[in-house]
Amino acid sequence: MTMKDFKNVWIFAEAQRGKLSPTAFELLTAGRKLADELGEKLCAVLVGYRVEQFAKELFERGADIVYICDDAALENYLDDVYAKVLADMVAAYKPNKFLLPATNLGRSLSAKTAVFVGTGLTADATEVLINKEDGQLHATRPTFGGNLMATITCAHTRPEMCSLRPMSYEKAPLQAGRTGETVHFAFDPAKHTTLAKFMEFIKSRGDGLDLSEAEIIVAGGRGVGKAEGFELLHKLADRLGGAVAASRAPVDSGWIDYRYQIGLTGRTVKPKLYIACGISGQIQHMAGMSGSDVIVAVNKDPEAPIMKVANYAIEGDLYDVVPAMLEALK
Ligand SMILES: Cc1cc2nc3c(=O)[nH]c(=O)nc-3n(C[C@H](O)[C@H](O)[C@H](O)COP(=O)(O)OP(=O)(O)OC[C@H]3O[C@@H](n4cnc5c(N)ncnc54)[C@H](O)[C@@H]3O)c2cc1C
Structure with missing residues (x-):
């Protein structure tokens, strides 16, 4: 060479x-x-x-x-x-x-x-x-x-x-x-052979909005506490015209599918607004969302790392704060 x-x-x-x-x-x-x-x-x-x-x-x-x-x-x-x-x-x-x-x-x-x-x-x-x-x-x-x-x-x-x-x-x-x-460049079928055979294309079940293209993301972490808790985040995302995402903890707990995971071993996103609910802000999560224009963190713990990097840090229980946001958005 x-x-x-x-x-x-x-x-x-x-x-x-x-x-x-x-x-x-x-x-x-x-x-x-x-x-x-x-x-x-x-x-x-x-x-x-x-x-x-x-x-x-x-x-x-x-x-x-x-x-x-x-x-x-x-x-x-x-x-x-x-x-x-x-x-x-x-x-x-x-x-x-x-x-x-x-x-x-x-x-x-x-x-x-x-x-x-x-x-x-x-x-x-x-x-x-x-x-x-x-x-x-x-x-x-x-x-x-x-x-x-x-x-x-x-x-x-x-x-x-x-x-x-x-x-x-x-x-x-x-x-x-x-x-x-x-x-x-000409394709030569005799040369480009494979043992693999294409059977069928099955589209993954998405909710329409591509996370990597979403301008507003409402993400939930371990603080959401249960799978049903994501319904509340979906309501906020729908009201804002955004998409729902998650940290790894809810994915590992089986509350939400892996394709929603943001971070080092998930997806990288760059929305205009990232609302992190019950997410502590570990480095592996930040790796996937720190490029967001505006970060809003909702967390019970004022010392959580995400509260330091957020543009708006809201100290409180997400089950109080998110309904209040929905009410205000009415
Ligand atoms: C190699 C490797 C790769 C990884 N890749 C990723 C990745 O891609 N993405 C990722 O996210 N993580 C990843 N992790 C895991 C990462 O280190 C953290 O464990 C994970 O991000 C923690 O998720 P969390 O913030 O939701 O949970 P926690 O760190 O447990 O934080 C939960 C937060 O919720 C708050 N809280 C609890 N209840 C409430 C409530 N009711 N209202 C408001 N706040 C509340 C708590 O105060 C706390 O700050 C990786 C780890 C490793 C080692």
Whole structure:
């Protein structure tokens, strides 16, 4: 591997079932900074079926080149097949850095692709920088339960790969009319085989509102005390047009599903308003919500860590405070 042959910053634009994931725009923000510092191009990669339609918006949000592998055989995601396609694209075009989203799909795809390519991957990073001295990618991620931040490098192989946590970067702004170069990559069914077979797509039962896109979140912790307690939080969330979330304690207690968990081992969110009810504010929870614009904490204990970081700290029992909020909102 001659490292000098590898040029340009790639981002994987996840697109499934006719929808482009907004994580692509976050990766374009992160990738743009890297590409500018290196004096290289920013490229987006689309793999799937009928995904070419998304190239326009990728250009308008900063991509200089969009690589597209579009084939009916790629309609349903299978990580073996997608990873082989990506590995072949990497071999053909030799990117220098390659960022993928740390979504469910991206976590599995990035790991497999890195193995097929024979390079290193920093999984689940929250920040990426270029080291000015040698142009290496420095990818930082929480470690030891969020108590330390580790910066990881990949010194000897290219591309340097990294999966980035959703919501770690703002979405790249739209520059209407901006355009770029499109490169098509042919899918070869004989080459991209797999033992896995797609059977059926079953949509998870959501309540309509995507937590990562919610502008207002009402979160409950151990202080909620029981599964039924979340009904009250749902009422407040509904009144505010927001979504409900949780710390890990209620998830572990079986009061609410894991997909609502915010934090180090849950989801990262950046709402305009985060109302934390009965949550103490341990570092692992803060890792997922400290980017919120305004934090309101409702807690019986004035010494709870979250009361120190909250913009508004309300000392009291959530079963008194939340009904009072609902009453006031009437
Ligand atoms: C590797 C690792 C990963 C982790 N990942 C996550 C993660 O992703 N997300 C996460 O949240 N945690 C995570 N944790 C767990 C984390 O360390 C804490 O244990 C957890 O966040 C505590 O949840 P909590 O604040 O709801 O509960 P507690 O810490 O028990 O706090 C409950 C709070 O509720 C208050 N309270 C009680 N009753 C009421 C009431 N009626 N009204 C108002 N306030 C009340 C109490 O004063 C207290 O402050 C992780 C831990 C580890 C080791």
